[in-house]
Amino acid sequence: MKICLISFDFWHYDEHIVEKLSDRGIQACHINIGAFTHKNTGERIKNTFSKIFLGKNPKYYKRQSFILESLEKIGKQDQILVINPEAIDESIHQKIREYADRNIAYLYDSMARNPATHLLHYFDTIFSFDDNDVKNFGFEKITNYNYLDHIPASKQRPKLDLFYITSYDQKRLSALNLLINRLCPMKVKFEVYIAGKKGWKNKLNQIIDKKNIEILKFGRKKIPHHALPTYYKNTKVILDLMRADQTGLSFRIFEAMALEKKVITDNPTIKTYDFYNPNNILVLDKNFRNVKKEFFNTPYEKLPDEVYYKYTLDHWVNTVFKLNS
Numbered sequence: 001m002k003i004c005l006i007s008f009d010f011w012h013y014d015e016h017i018v019e020k021l022s023d024r025g026i027q028a029c030h031i032n033i034g035a036f037t038h039k040n041t042g043e044r045i046k047n048t049f050s051k052i053f054l055g056k057n058p059k060y061y062k063r064q065s066f067i068l069e070s071l072e073k074i075g076k077q078d079q080i081l082v083i084n085p086e087a088i089d090e091s092i093h094q095k096i097r098e099y100a101d102r103n104i105a106y107l108y109d110s111m112a113r114n115p116a117t118h119l120l121h122y123f124d125t126i127f128s129f130d131d132n133d134v135k136n137f138g139f140e141k142i143t144n145y146n147y148l149d150h151i152p153a154s155k156q157r158p159k160l161d162l163f164y165i166t167s168y169d170q171k172r173l174s175a176l177n178l179l180i181n182r183l184c185p186m187k188v189k190f191e192v193y194i195a196g197k198k199g200w201k202n203k204l205n206q207i208i209d210k211k212n213i214e215i216l217k218f219g220r221k222k223i224p225h226h227a228l229p230t231y232y233k234n235t236k237v238i239l240d241l242m243r244a245d246q247t248g249l250s251f252r253i254f255e256a257m258a259l260e261k262k263v264i265t266d267n268p269t270i271k272t273y274d275f276y277n278p279n280n281i282l283v284l285d286k287n288f289r290n291v292k293k294e295f296f297n298t299p300y301e302k303l304p305d306e307v308y309y310k311y312t313l314d315h316w317v318n319t320v321f322k323l324n325s
Helices: 015-023 041-054 058-074 090-098 115-123 132-139 169-185 201-207 224-235 251-258 270-271 303-310 312-319
Strands: 004-005 027-032 077-083 100-107 125-128 160-167 189-195 217-219 235-238 262-265 281-283
Touching: 004 235, 015 027, 015 251, 027 058, 027 235, 041 270, 058 090, 077 270, 090 115, 090 251, 100 115, 100 312, 115 169, 115 262, 160 169, 189 235, 189 281, 201 281, 224 235, 224 251, 235 251, 251 262
Parallel strands: 004 027, 004 077, 077 100, 100 125, 160 189, 160 235, 189 217, 235 262, 262 281
Antiparallel strands: none
8 A cells, every 4th residue: 555645744743654654564655845945055045035025935836846746756646645735735736636546634733723625625534633623614533643652650750840842822822921920839840941033032021921931941943853752751741732723632632641741731622532531631720720739749640541542643544544444
């Protein structure tokens, strides 16, 4: 069987899908749009000039051509999965359709954030992690997946009570500021890492209290994907704050599951899932007044094996690609 994945894999989550398929003996390939780069400095300068002065981004069009060139090399596929198809021009989707016996889409951004209505007819099956989109558009529901090896809490010695990593986002940082004000009087040991351009740091003064800004750590570059488990293993609890217009569960939830970490989240939909356990997952109330020190001190309660398996990458690829049928 031949399966191709097409995505803009900025955070390197999608590559795990290809690795899992290859482990199954499937001829899998990944057209990673995000991996496309300029050939040299001259091209990079031209691209910047065009964006600033002409309002056009040549790199966007070169990425579209990159998809077609890659498809021509690998030929016809049994299945093609496109993740977040709105990043690809409609004319390219027409061509992708010609290379696939079965064309699949997975949306792990909401339609409210990234509309893709004009592209839906190119796909035989559309999966979404967002409950509202599943209800409103008739998509098939699937969550993100647990791609990490399971490491029991008993084999870890975390030094932090809470850890959070995020990029600049006004909604999430506003919630973070409120939470920090709740945590500090409790003497909770926590660490927050904000990745992004240095210019964003100046905007934080409008969102984050001055005393709280001094607590935060900043990095111009994001923490490498492969390094995240190291950070997560050093904490008892992982913080998860929602983006605006999105109800689907982030990868943090499943990373926490693999490492047997508790979660604090402002996503109320998590209560509808079969893995929800209030002893493991604290859903923040309106003013975050339900955060108590006791939550950090009680142990993680292990999930039943059958529940844990439902959210593994093994189960995910079986479902999306119909490998067990």
